[in-house]
Amino acid sequence: MKNLMNASSPIVTFHDTRQFFDVSQHIEIVEDSVWLIHLKLRAAAGTQPPACRLEWSLPAIDIHSMWHPGSDRNKAFQIDWGEGFTSRSTSSAPVAALFNGEGRNRITFAFTDALNHLTVKAGIHEEDSTFLCSITLFEEPVLMKGEYEATLRIDQRDVPYYEALEEVVQWWARQPGMTPSPPPAEALDPVYSTWYAYHQDITADALEEQARLAKELGCDTIIVDDGWQTEDNSRGYAYTGDWEVCADKFPDMGAHVAAIQDLGMKYMLWYSVPFVGKHSKVWDQFADKLLGIDDNLNAGILDPRIPEVREYLIRVYEQAVTNWNIDGLKLDFVDSFRLTAGLPGVSAHGNGGDYASVPEAVDRLLSDVMGRLKALKPDILIEFRQTYIGPLMRTYGNMFRANDCPNDFIQNRVRTLDLRLLSGHTAVHSDMIMFNPQDTAENAAMQMIHVMFAVPQISVRLDRIGDRHLAMLRFWVGFCRDHRDVLLHGKLQPFHPELLYPIVTAISRNKTIIAVYSETVVELDHPSERLIIVNGTPGNRLYLRFSCSFPGSYAMEIKDCCGQTVRSQTVELNEGLQELVVPSAGVVGLVLNPLHIELA
Structure with missing residues (x-):
């Protein structure tokens, strides 16, 4: 077993293989702290191989949470004697990421065999506070074809976890037989x-x-x-x-x-x-x-x-x-x-x-x-x-x-963002949006706001929900359409998965959209010609901290959940903490030196 932290070349240990397989591995250094471990297992064609495990470890230093495709609301650590999670072509994917409290990658690993049943683990080993990482092959019966080849990618760069996952998606897409179907x-x-x-x-x-x-x-x-x-x-x-x-x-x-x-x-x-x-x-x-x-x-x-x-x-x-x-x-x-x-x-x-x-x-x-x-x-x-x-x-x-989560906008948010992290240019859709028409329009709007970085699917009887709820849907569907260049194609930054993504940002060349899903401070580091912030919280306050003064004056317009303007004025965005009064399920738009402003 090889400790990977600060290792110049990782070594993967094989278990339960030597008596059946002829095993070889080749390590390719892609860049500093990124390795490809190319594996070959040879055995007689037509024989049924035993389950075998690839295993490696790293110390639990500056690691605070774990992400994998099926983690859903639970981004907690696994334990090394637990079940891990399974992957095959029609369920999940062979990738996991360990990251710290600032969302910085500490290890992201992925495997090329996305077809067959695998068990993936990254479990804490309580005896010495290390993570034991493993991929188990051949737990379901298969027949050898003479040679089994696969590649393990290990990434320990100090980059945002979502960038490490994005590169896994790109790496998979370059593998033979894995070219994604372009979405119409x-x-x-x-x-x-x-x-x-x-x-x-x-x-x-x-x-x-x-x-x-x-x-x-x-x-x-x-x-x-x-x-x-x-x-x-x-x-x-x-x-x-x-x-x-x-x-x-x-x-x-x-x-x-x-x-x-x-x-x-x-x-x-x-x-x-x-x-x-x-x-x-x-x-x-x-x-x-x-x-x-x-x-x-x-x-x-x-x-x-x-x-x-x-x-x-x-x-x-x-x-x-x-x-x-x-x-x-x-x-x-x-x-x-x-x-x-x-x-x-x-x-x-x-x-x-x-x-x-x-x-x-x-x-x-x-x-x-x-x-x-x-x-x-x-x-x-x-x-x-x-x-x-x-x-x-x-x-x-x-x-x-996203998998079924009727009326649960928090779950829908988590699932659509989890999907976005692995889907590249494939279109990601929300679970169908529904709500009780007797609920407030503000509460119903949360169903839309919390999935705005995906394509919304709506499933209510539109002739029975009332005029205000219909106006709310019209506004937010229009918002998603008008800004999908950023929401769906911009640089996506879903912060703090362990807290269920309380702040999510999408950025294009001249437009930034931020959704705020909990009462927290939004850090704004880079000026943008157009800044749109959506209040996905039940309160009517947004707290923004500017690390520098944004250049020039901005036209500010605040709209409610139905798209009605409640405030319009010119403001200066100065360095430091600022509080904005924005209705729950409302949106504030800020445009640099505009002739006019229109959010949706």
């Missing part, structure tokens, strides 16, 4: 989603009216979720798998899609990819081609190792694009493609399969889905949901949505 421009447009507003109780007439109202708000895409394919509204999956339109709800699917597209909106349709319901017409066809059965869902999990399964699913999606002219698909539950205990682990050939590995078969399925759909529509929209958000998923899809 429409992937960055605000969305209306049917799920929280309607669940399965949807009809063509109702959705066409909601689409009209959503378009007026500034939404350019509708995602029609579960319910279009079944009369059953029990929230189960017993009737999935046929993917035939429920004629009572949608008498003419093609005409319905065209009616919404005529509004100037894109139309996306939901599919639960792995599920085949016990009450579906195709159940008998696929009952012996399953990875398992989930009795709670009343559905089986299709085995993607079987060509017939893959071809059936792809044909379903092709027919939807061809027959109904839909613009995209929301492909759900792909993380359910995994082995079930008691089923054959490494071979499906006896059941007509052409792959031994489930992850490799899923990779083939999703690659073929994207390839064949893009042949029909080059700008096809494909959405995946957290936690299937790793570097391989970026090659199959172009929209990542």
Whole structure:
């Protein structure tokens, strides 16, 4: 085991490998404090390798928190005897970062094998206050192909943690087979989603009216979720798998899609990819081609190792694009493609399969889905949901949505920012925004403000929320649209993950946008021609500390949660602490020597 702190060349220890593998490693120095450890494990083709572990350590010095793709609200240390977290193509990603209280990187490590099941740990070792870091391979059964190659990247530079993660994303994108699918421009447009507003109780007439109202708000895409394919509204999956339109709800699917597209909106349709319901017409066809059965869902999990399964699913999606002219698909539950205990682990050939590995078969399925759909529509929209958000998923899809957190804007904030840190130029979307229309417009606005560094998805019945809430949504959807050059494409700085990102900044050449989510002091170090600060707190005060005097006078305009101006004047931004009175869920805009000012 090698202590990495201040090490000139790290050495990774292998455990439980020597009797099975011929092991070699080569260390490449990328730059000071950045290393690539190239690994090769050789064994006879067709043999099943034992689990093995790569391990290294570093002292717990000036390290105060940990980030990984599934850390969610818990950025606490792991323990070395704990479970760590798992990664595979359809769940999480093999990367972790340890950083200090100022958000400075102390070690960020990542692995190139984003396909197969791995266990990743960076746990505190209480006996000597060190971190034991490890990646465990081959815990799920696989068959060797003669040689296994992968690279471990270790970064100990003293840089902001988010910059270390950004470079991991760029590094992954340069690996063979990991080139991200570029998102169509429409992937960055605000969305209306049917799920929280309607669940399965949807009809063509109702959705066409909601689409009209959503378009007026500034939404350019509708995602029609579960319910279009079944009369059953029990929230189960017993009737999935046929993917035939429920004629009572949608008498003419093609005409319905065209009616919404005529509004100037894109139309996306939901599919639960792995599920085949016990009450579906195709159940008998696929009952012996399953990875398992989930009795709670009343559905089986299709085995993607079987060509017939893959071809059936792809044909379903092709027919939807061809027959109904839909613009995209929301492909759900792909993380359910995994082995079930008691089923054959490494071979499906006896059941007509052409792959031994489930992850490799899923990779083939999703690659073929994207390839064949893009042949029909080059700008096809494909959405995946957290936690299937790793570097391989970026090659199959172009929209990542935060995992379900209805009505929870804090959770939505954390999840969208966690996603942004790993997604590069892939479009990151919020979980669907919902609120109780009896709540105040200020509280409802928090649902928008806390996800403003992602593409908002809205899921309320717009004809039932009242004029003030509708005005609030119109203002904030417009704000997200008008400033997405910075919100989505600027330099993102999400500070203090361990405190759930209380301040987030996005910067472009001449514009800075800051969202404040807790009552804290915002440090302003660099002058900007245009400065916009959003009050995402329940109070009506913002505290700003200027490290230097910003040049010239600024026109200041303060708006409330509905975009109504409450104050407008010229101010000087002097060095030191300043207090601004800004309504809760309001925004202050400061423009240097402007002719006029307009926030949204």
